[in-house]
């Protein structure tokens with residue numbers, strides 16, 4: 001449905017870059033219209049009324065005017081600024097990582113209210129939790145589910161055979177778990193422990209609150225992180241850019257697991 005000439009919505013700013021002398025080009029994720037690319041005119045002037053309401057990882061109520069090539073934000077009012085997230089470098093890196101995933105997995109102008117709610121809850125949760133790793137894994141898996149990319153985790157993705165405990169593999173290329181018979185079909189298949197499969201299944205259907213309460217040993221957390229990051233890299237056909245920042249500022253990034261899962 002074409003958007004009206006002027007419309008109101010709620011949006012979270014995913015990305016922002018300078019445009020012209022005083023404007024910004026924003027990638028925003030809205031509650032009802034999905035991902036949009038819009039401009040914010042004059043926002044870089046100190047006197048701009050929009051200033052502060054359109055920073056990355058800020059949720060605002062916005063009014064937008066349709067434009068020939070680019071819609072323009074004409075007013076913005078902060079609803080949530082996620083200050084706990086922004087006041088800590090490591091938490092900020094987690095938030096930017098989530099924003100990048102939402103950006104990369106959603107096409108423009110495709111409404112996805114589930115992904116919007118997940119982003120909102122994710123930014124809230126990442127600002128307050130002392131267990132960000134499993135919350136991030138949960139957010140990755142739920143986001144994959146909301147965008148139609150969740151890997152098959154319950155039976156062999158090739159032959160649909162039931163999985164025997166302890167004897168299965170995971171292949172990003174195949175899009176899920178494989179039985180030993182189907183292994184030769186996919187060179188990227190790696191062994192997946194039954195514990196890791198259980199954790200991934202749990203995180204892919206649990207709520208964020210349950211994900212935060214889960215406690216798993218570090219090697220298992222690394223195996224799970226290796227699986228999701230290898231799968232995301234396959235789906236996106238590239239490395240997630242903000243992972244480098246995540247590694248720089250602290251833990252949460254599956255660096256060791258990535259290399260072991262892809263070797």
Ligand SMILES: [Zn+2]
Nearest residue numbers: 156159179182
């Ligand atoms: Zn099979």
